[in-house]
Structure formats: C-alpha cells, structure tokens
Amino acid sequence: MKPDCSSIEAMLSASLDGELTPDEARACAAHLEACDACRAQHAALVSARAVLRGVPPPQPPPDLLPAIRAAADAEMLGEDAAIALLHAMPAPEPPPDLLPAIRIAVAAQTRRDRATQAFWGRWRTALGVAAAAAVLLAAVFVPRGHEPMTAAGPHITAVAPETPSTPAEPVAAPEEVAEAAPVTPNSVALAMASPRRHPSSRAVADVRPDRAERPEEPAPVAEEVAPRPEPAAPVGEPALAVAPREAPTAPSAAPIAPGQITNGTMLAMAPRTTPAHAPAETPASPVAEAPASPVAGGPSALETELAAGVVARMVVDSFVAEHLIESAPTLMAVVTDSPTAEVGPVLADESEDSANFGLNFTESMRRALSQTHNQLP
C-alpha cells in the first residue's frame, strides 16, 4: 500500500535517523519519487536537522558544578545532620572544672546507689519474716508529705547547694518512690530542699518535659535539711542528681567506680557559671581526694574522655534533645558550657521549641546518640 502524504511525515523524519524498517524505507523512497511536495519537505527536514545538530551544546557556567556539589552535600547532610555535624565539628577544650564537677555528681549517685541497695536488703529481710507485717509497716512508714512529688514525670535536676556542709542527696523519681520505696519524712524534706529551678542562678537545672506545668514549690532554706536520713530513696531511672559544686570535699562524696553510672541514669551537671563560689579546697585532682573507692581503679571512661578533651559539640533541635534526654538510657551526662543554657535541653528563653540546643557530648554519648538517633521517629 502506498502511503499518502499525511502518513509519510513520520517516515520522512525517521528516515533522517535511520529508524525505518526496510519495508518502510522502500515505501518512503517510492513516495518521494512520486511526490514533489514531500520531496521538498524532506529536503527542508534534512536542512533543519543539520542546523539543529550543528548547534554546539551550551556551556554551563563555571560555578554550576560546584554549586550542585555543595547543594547535594547539604542535602545529604540534612538526612543525618546531627551526626554529620557532630563528626565535622572540632572537639572543644573542656573547661578545667568540668571533671571535678562530674566526679562530685558521680559520687552522689554512687552513694545513692549504695544506700538504696542497703535499704532494699533490709526490706527484703522484713518481708521474709512476715509479709503481712511488712505491709503494715509500709503503711505506717510511708510519709504523707511526698504526695506532691508523685505527680512529677521524668526529669533531670542538678543542684548546687548553697552551703558546703549540705550533703548532696539524690532523690528518686517520684514514680519509683511511690511504687517501691517508703520515703521518710526527712528524705522528703531533703527533696524539697533541693530547688529544681532558681531564676537567678544556673546552679539548678530541671529538664523535665513538663517543667513548665509544675507548680512552683517553695525553696526551703538549707537549715530545713535534717541530717541525712537512712535509708535514702531508691534510684529511679529518670533520676535527680545533686552536684554540689561548692562542696567537693563533702564527706558524702563517694568514690567513683567505672561503670557505676552506666545504666538507667542520666546525670546532669551544674553549669560552670559559679567559679567565684568555688571553695579554695576544690581538688585539683579529684581522684586523689576522693574517698576510697569500693572498686579500685582509675577514672571512669567518661572521666577519661572528658579529661582528654574528647568532647564534641553539636547542635540538635528541641525534638532531638528531648528525645535524647528521655529515651537514651546510656546517655550518662549532658553537659553544657553555654552561658545561656542550663543543663541539657533547657532553652535559653524556655519558650521556643524551635530553638536549637548546644550540647557537648563525650565519645560515650556520641555512641549513645548514634544509637538513639537511628531510633528517632
């Protein structure tokens, strides 16, 4: 069948590129021999194609490729910005008073752990004698003054006591107190004596997510704190740690054992903003002045890292920061040297969730962060 002029158009075009089948090529050639219009059209197409193919490709501007590379790098960083930034940023030099502060806080935590262990040992003994009597005793000993604490959620608090003689005393998470441990009135009083926030000082930090909703509690004077009761409250996973920066020689400062703060505890440090209050006896070498450790050995991995300056700074948004604080069980310490921020993800203005947080992380925390980051929703 001889193709007509309208159906030959595609063949004419394809013939320029050798895209015709042998049958199509023969039909096309036959039509061109017989049709002057299509022959002229074919010539025009040949000319047009030659013009088009003779145009050199446009030269991209010299800055295009670098721009694409930079944009792609930024895009890829955006997928894992926190980790990438963490690795890209140089590790800052830790301040000299950071390690002593950490030691003191760790000591407080250690003492609390031991007290808790001793308390539960006695409690189990009592249960072994008479379960019913134990229940009755619990009803008798549970103080009524701790109810305000039971509503509190997980939080991290660091406290720098006003007086060096005030022993640092951690207080268990309210849920743990309510569920597992009788709390003596004295221990409750101690908890009340540890203000979580202090508007004029950054010695206290409260990073609980619900901190804004908590009613202000009166800050008792230090004299209200009775001698440390025995037993102390048990340790809860969301813990409150007391870091008596001004009392590094407190007798209660327990030795630091490597690995003792590894599980279930987030340790918050008092910011290093009160050097004027630091006592002269602040140990230059906390290891030397620390009481004998039940576990002989050198500093913990965390201390070693901090002492070596292996602290990386990173910026995370509020969501990540909150997530880290709440869910990273191995994130042992969150320390900041920002003059505008308190411990952990405490906002400078305490109002904008969109603000970024500057956090310092040790290598241990970097690993924890990497694990946690992968679990972020």
Place this chain on the structure above:
Amino acid sequence: MGTNAFVDSEDLPVKANDAGPSGSNRADQVLVEAAQEGNADAFGTLAERYYSSVYGIVYRMCGAGEAADLTQEIFLRALRALRKFQFHGEASFRTWLYRIAVNACINELRRRKRRTDIEGPSLDEDVPTNDGTVSRTVPDETQSPHVLAERAEVQRAVHMIVATLTPKHRAALTLVDLQELDYEEAAQVLECPLGTLKSRLARARRQFAEKWRQYEEGTFSIQAARGQGEGG
C-alpha cells in the same frame, strides 16, 4: 498517554534499555549504589558526568535565564529520589536523570505559561507593532556572560525557534536532535511509546523547518510563531 508522559515520575524505576555503553552504565551503577548509601562524592561524580547534558536540556527547553538554577534543582530532585532508583538490567541512570530533567522543564514551562496568563506577556517577548515585531528595551537574559561566550546568530535563532514549540515537541526535538539520544531512549525519557515519539519528533521538525525557512527569509516573528506553536 501524552499527558501521562509528563507526570513527575522520578520515583519510578526505569525499564531496562540499552541506552549508552554498558561500561558507562556499570560505572553509573557503582556510583549510584555508593550515593544511595550516603556517599556524597559518588553523587558528585555522577553530577560531574551529567551536569553539562542536563544543563543543555534545560537550556534548550527553558532558555538560558534560569538554566543553571533549574539544573541544580534537577540534581537535588534526583538526589532525593535516588533511594528509589533501581537498576534493572542495563537500565540507564542517564535515562532516569533525563526524565527528571525533562519533567522539571515541562513543569517550569507550564509555570511560566500560567504566570504569563495571569500577569501578561513576559518582558523578554518581542512587541508586535505595525512595523513588525521589535525587541523590548529591557536587556535580554541571554545577554549574560556565559551565554555571550557561546552566542552566534544561528544559535540564537535556533533557540528562539525551539522556544516557540509546544513543550512536548520541544522535548522531543531537544532530546533527539540537540542531545542526540536515540529514539528508544528518548521515548523512555518521555515515557511514551516509540510511535508517539516518532510522530512528535516529525511534527517538531516540520514546525522547526518551517520557521527556519521564515527566519532565513526574514519573515520570522516570534510572536506569530509562538501562537502557531501553541496552537499546534
């Protein structure tokens, strides 16, 4: 069919094809897999390999004005969609990337048309007068230095004429005659059957040939040609 060819589909894996040398495809595959694992250098190498040709597509389809910016945006789109890209046999990364480029260009042309419909003609269009069309006094974007370096009267005329074609015809002409893709790869880029590609290319060439003849005769009017192209 035709409209489906221009939906954003960079997330779709391309079909196997034999476009390009297989060695190049294998090299691309290695780079793509590395980039999919987060290797920025690998993606940078891919960009280095193809940015000139992508720029050429954008330049010819959308003009010089925003070609660099749009080229960069195309590579970012490709990077975002890269995790979904899969090699199937000899499937070409280039085909997939060109498809993203052509779709981006067509979307850009549509956006410009919508803007023109709303705001009136662009300032770089010629003004029809009783004495024929005259250029506006505002400087043309094609006066930028990197364009000046490659400008020749013929090239300018070609670009002007190509710009009067419909986006689909422009895409076919750009891929086959300016980028010199074969029909099969061009059809895959445009996601249309081979016969559709042939007919589009034939019409595009016929229109170009007709306008080129007018240009050589001195009777070519961008305004009139654009009206014909969009009507056709």
